[in-house]
Amino acid sequence: MKPILRALALLLLASPVLPAQAQKLAATPPMGWNSWNYFAGRVTDKDIRDTADLLVSTGMRDAGYIYVNIDDTWEGERDAQGIIHTNKKFPDMKALSDYVHSKGLKLGIYSSPGAQTCAHYAGSLDHEQQDAQTYADWGIDYLKYDLCGFREKQKAEAPNDLAKQNKMMRDAYMLMHQAILKTGRPMVYSLCQYGFDAVWDWGPEVGANSWRTTGDINATYDRMIVIGLNQAGLGKFAGPGHWNDPDMLEVGNGKLTMDENRFHMTLWAMLASPLLAGNDLTKMTPEVASILMNKQVVAIDQDPLGHQAERVYAEGPIEFWSRPLADGSTALAIFNTGEDPSDLRNIPLPLKQLGFNKAPKAHDLWLDKSVTLDAAYKPTLPRHSTILLKLTK
Template sequence: MRRLALSLIGLLALLPLASAQTSAAKPMLAATPPMGWNSWNWFAGKVTQDDVKQAADLVVSTGMRDAGYVYINIDDTWQGKRDASGVLHPNEKFPDMKGLADYVHSKGLKLGIYSSPGDLTCAKFEGSLGHEQQDADLYASWGIDYLKYDLCGFRTKLDAEAPGDKLKQNVMMRDAYVKMHQALLKTGRPIVYSLCQYGFDSVWQWGPEVGGNLWRTTGDVRDNFPSIALIAETNVGLGKYAGPGHWNDPDMLEVGNGKLTMDENRTHMGMWAMLAAPLLAGNNLTKLTPEVTGVLTNREVVAIDQDSLGKQAERVYQEGPVQIWSRPLADGGRALAVINFGEDTTFLRGIPLHLKEAGVTSGMKARDVWAAKDLGAIKDDYKVALKRHEMLLLRFSK
């Protein structure tokens, strides 16, 4: 066990040098949180090549691309079988992956794909175990720009080879992610690397060392407000681990899905922006309403998410159902979110803003982002009233 741990440490020690050499020649990958659309939340295993093409068309026509949503990501179930040489072929739902990538690129967009370090993926399709370099080369030859690498199918191997030994399992998990990272680097193609392993072993502490540009901090998001609130709670205190090139990932956006109200959609979107989260929409683009489109493409909210300083918000106040989160911005200003996580249907009134704790200094002027309204200089006694699951999102500027 000690030998395994030392071998991993030795490998990781080489990565900063490799990263430094790479960054000198190429722009940083994921300098701001990636934005795009992912097939899983809406299509799950039914996604086809035509669905992906249509998604690309709609991301353009709805204005999402111009708002920053550039990745069109295929999730699980695209894989077919390997040939005698071990080369993986797409299944009948994706007859021409290179042609699909070319089509997506022609729209000014980028294409993402999905795999697992295990023999099989979550949906029991071909994984990349033992074929990491082959698969990375294949993705590069197609023109893939983003890889979501899901631990799901690797758990069987962990349980079989290290039953009950969490330390050994964690070393194996890190080794598996390093292996694909090295394979991606060898292709010479810039491919954003998304670690999907649900926050196991405090991934935020070691994600950059294994090459991750983003890593999941929680289990899967669901299209209901309790799920969104739980994920927000789970990300408390993780801000110091996020920054340009490496981001905490609270999972995809459910904006427009399920029975989320418009207040809940705005709170969900605003919370992810405060968390400097990747913004990967997971909705049915064929049924986008103007209201949902407006939430996803709100330029001021997206600007907070994409702020170049790359500092994730932290919670600075909580009392009962009310939470206040504060995020420093590159222009010296602050983004401040006041959220009513409560279930009571009556208004919460007279909520103090706690501006000093939030880092808002005297003379800063406030703007209500969702209302698109300038408020001027305000104080703690600014009249705040919030409905159930509503967010007040303020941007303070010097």
């Protein structure tokens, strides 16, 4: 499609985004599983069917993990009419979609506004409406739309003009949003563009239900905390229907310790982040399952008020983050980001900053027990560990 025709298409399709629609579609942060962190380019139809089965049998579906998202490398060739087809790893996407739906789950898919995806498979450039309609016909419920394949076009057409590159990016995301709307099928629209151009400022304008705020995560503690703690200050941009996304969960992957897995899960829950697991469910240990499916921690992430946490106090390696909850209580997370055990003997809880003139009732969500926040409450935090409290006046 020539640039002038693309611009005309944007004009003709443009219509105001209805906040109520977005809020209903992703009223709380989406939860599910994505294929990339474990399978990467190896993912197949069988892997997705097996994952759907395991989301049910492990209890993850009932805990809220309802999206089964196929990442890159499912794409095949386009036919003479330009319609995208799957490759041999996915012989029948509609049948796969029907299978996933039969399990009480939803199916997600992946593409790029570029001519190619990150893994150099067919992207959606100049085929946005065709692809959106194909996804709708297959019964797709979630689209991850990854910028990386579009970067070449941006640099080729505006090599030294960042403002023009950013406008091209926004227009590309708007074009697919309008194409999805035209199909009439609700799809969660997830922007994967690494936080470029302060996406939190304009993501809702292009219909996004979530937007990546950072580069890619990996299964290391250092990368996880860099991404997670850098979300400070972005809370005002998140809320029902539109969420900051610090990338998928690595809980259960790599060499993360159980303390680090709990740290990761706590921080993402406090950030009202989409919770997209990325572990091998066939090898999920009871310890990892207990972290991903801790009902009280998941409830913090899914709190309907939708307020993302912010840092309220930090001293040395100890950080305090809080978020208000819909029932009038407050979630308070305490993190030890350092390499040594640390205690709270000389670091008072920031209760006055949170509006408590006297010690509130407190429940430790990981230990599932009530605690008394008096002078005797001076717990020691191991390295890379966390405490998550629910505070009630």
